[in-house]
Amino acid sequence: MDLRDFIDMCERAGQLKRVKAEVDWNLEISHVSKLVEEKGGPALLFEKVKGYGSPVFTGAFATTQRLGLILGKGTDLSMVQLTKEWMNLAIGELIPAQEKKDGPIFENIVDGEKIDAYMFPSPKFYELDGGRYFGTTVFLVMKDPETDEVNLGTYRMQLLDKKTLGVQILKGKRGDIILQKYRKMGKKMPVCAIIGGDPLLLLAGAAMVARASEYDVVGSLRGSPVEIVRGRRTGLPIPAHAEIVLEGEIDPDILREEGPFGEFIGYYTDELIKPIPKPTLEVKCIYHRNNPILWETSAGRPVTDVHMLLSFTQSAMLWTELARMEIPGIKSVYMPPEAAGRFWTIVSVEQMYPGHAEQVGSAVIATNTASYCCKGVIVVDHDVAADDLPRVWWALGTRFSPARGTQIINRGRATPLDPALEPGTDKLITSRIILNATIPFEWKIKPTEIKLSEAMLDRVTSRWKEYGLE
Template sequence: MPQTPGSCRDLTDHLELLKANGLLHVVDRPIDKDSELHPLVRWQYRGHIPEPERKAFLFTNVTDAKGRSYPGAAVAVGALAGNRAIYALGMGCPEEAIGDTWIRAMANPVAPRVVEKAPCQEVVLTGDDLKGEGRGLDALPIPVSTPGWDTAPYFTAALWVSRDPDSGIQNLGLYRGNLKAGDRVAVMMERSTLAGGGVHWEKYRKRGEPMPVAAVLGAPPLVAFTGPQKLPLDVDELTVAGALAGSPVEVVRCKTVDLLVPAHAQVIVEGTIDTARLEPEGPFGESHGYMALEEYNYSMTVTAITRRANYVISSIISQVTPCESSVIKKVAYEPLYLAHLRDTLNIKGVTRVSMHEPLTNLRRFLFVSVKAGTPRTEIWRALEGAASFTPAIGKFCIAIDEDIDPENADHVLWAMAYRCNPAQDTHVIPFRGPGHGPKLKGSDGDATMLVDATAKGTYPPVALPKREYMERARALWEELGLPRLTPESPWSGYSLGDWSEEWDACALRAAKGDWMANGRRSAANMSATASPQEPAVGIVFKE
């Protein structure tokens, strides 16, 4: 369903849209947020359910490990990017238009509109209402993401709002938040990738002032999508969300800090971050597939919680990929990389950029697809451009031909095995930042490897039956009632240039049962001077 022009659908309306499109599981039975909720959704990603068949989950009867309930509250998981179709509905555009929609929006920002009253401030909690068990943050149904390893409930889909004290420009960042008390939460803002909130914190620290912040829970999807998007530090994400919606995003001023937040969010957590002290945070199961161990991070004191009377907490399924957090990044980052290489760097031979998702979480392996015949100099320019676009992405950048499926790691390894000479087709660039993930043991730093796994000239055909024979066989398969097929590329053979009409004619004779004619052809071309395994060239059929 296309987005209504000029609208910015809130999370509750988005959930109704998912339900209408068969993309929402509604769970009404009691579910323990501390030990059951995230593991239940996790099976969707570890149970071999194909990506198009994954759905969002809405839990309407959430409890905790102590048996407490949360009247008027629900928890949604997978509602932003459980799969690409869910993401596209949130964007209000077809899946194939996601990339162009982002590029247009970033080029045509729309400033937000300030309102005086907002749904996110129907209930306002301050002072003693924030302190103690069952109050403040402890009154919100925030799930434990990785039961058995995580040390507390975490904000996983919160957008953290901060303002540059010099320019006054706000930033929205998607950072994890470790609940510590009813009025305290620790937040990790990645320094090595220049997270906007972390940059602002350094400026407030130099001023000797605490940093005002607000954590937005359950933002409208178009706003939520801007948080993980790679935007320049001087761009207010709310202006890009407005461009996506086709009209200004309505914002309201916080009750206790001077920040503007989305008026149609579900919950706002206001406060300040200490710039004189850091607090131990973690462990937490991260999207690189390992536990992020306890480390010092930023400590926020909560000054107010505002919310709707009935509200939905949005939580992202993360940890080992594939997961929701990798989908939400993949569909946003890939078109940006393609636009950077093809349009900004003017490398016209690049046709696609793909980030490997399972287990490696997008950042480590980057595949650049190029047209046949692209000059080698342009292939290397593309690899270097991909590796240098952002500091956190592209530890291994691999150029491949268009016939190689970048979504199939086996396909890419096939190209590396037979189209790449490591002595000539690889290059290692030192001094790479550590990026997102556990530190390499016994190493002072990291590096980037560039690999040209494209064909250097022609190759023999792929050794599978031609398409027409495979299609005929599939029809027979279905006629026989054999198990349902899920074709995996490549499923038929195709030419890569090193093939002749003569060999085509021989193959056609064999398929028609006339293989003995080919035996007569080879008998007529026997050689007393050839060596074993010497190519037979120029052989023709003679009756």
């Protein structure tokens, strides 16, 4: 599976629209994409971008149907059914990537004076943005200099000049920890920025995978190895079927101004909306396929493509971590895209002992996934699916008692992008709340839920047309 296969699958499933009218990279692509994504419309392939000969693809993840296609599970599963599929696959054996000598990514090789990162139709998204963004649906490949482990991470990338891109690797991410190792060694970090290949790679790159290379995790999700080739300069593994690769290095000591950018939280968080010094990728070589597809998300306010992606990967990774903790009774896990896909978590649990629901709430915020910026956990009983928001509200309205069911945790890791942090603060600390909206396990007498009679339901269903109700 590569990006082109995925686009074909979307087209066959009625989940793709080709835009043949000429569009401008300057705000127009992002605005069309945003409006279509907010309505849950099709993915878009902009075939004619003003001044360019190659297309831009947007909206890949904006519906559960397309997330289902990426996972190879068809278009009928709900978000929690899809995340459960991921969880079941992710706890299995890793399948290592398979090395090939050649691949379509080497169809075109651009180096030396010909390097020009503006050769692709990178969009400018919002008026207050600091420039054009090559990388919104991109991942960076790097190698840990101490362990040789390969890491993939999705970090936004802004075009600064023909050979330089600003890269926002936030503090404390695995990518940042690796970059700091290169700094201590006084070395530049070799990297490859990748667009395209199997869309699962992008999902894995955006997830906090701590134990292995995302290539091998994707192998286990896909059930077959990712095919990789080696970058000619860095020797780093790159997907043989990627669309575009920028190969180069990041000097940990050279920072240049990057941003601002209309973030996925729906705000600009850079103080006073100004550019901030960030590490930069110096491009030494460009590889691309013929007619390369530049893949982008539209970021900005929820709910769009990137929020669906985050909701999916965060819920799936969180569920995987909870499964590894061997906590019994977990029925579903959901981080709603409306809360930007990472700030709130809902877990449905079949309680088996007193304190079980509290254990689940505490376990969630102890995971790697939720410990980064999650502000609230709602625990519901197993008769309420975590992604059934009307029923979650019903549980909060009826089973939840604030004094009994609320725990506040005063300090936890925040994202610097959180607009609830005081402006100008350098303390990346958030508080958290756990809301236990379950009926206490130990109660001897429990509220009796109103149920429809099965026998009468059968009768009514069989007479439905007789009532004149279509």
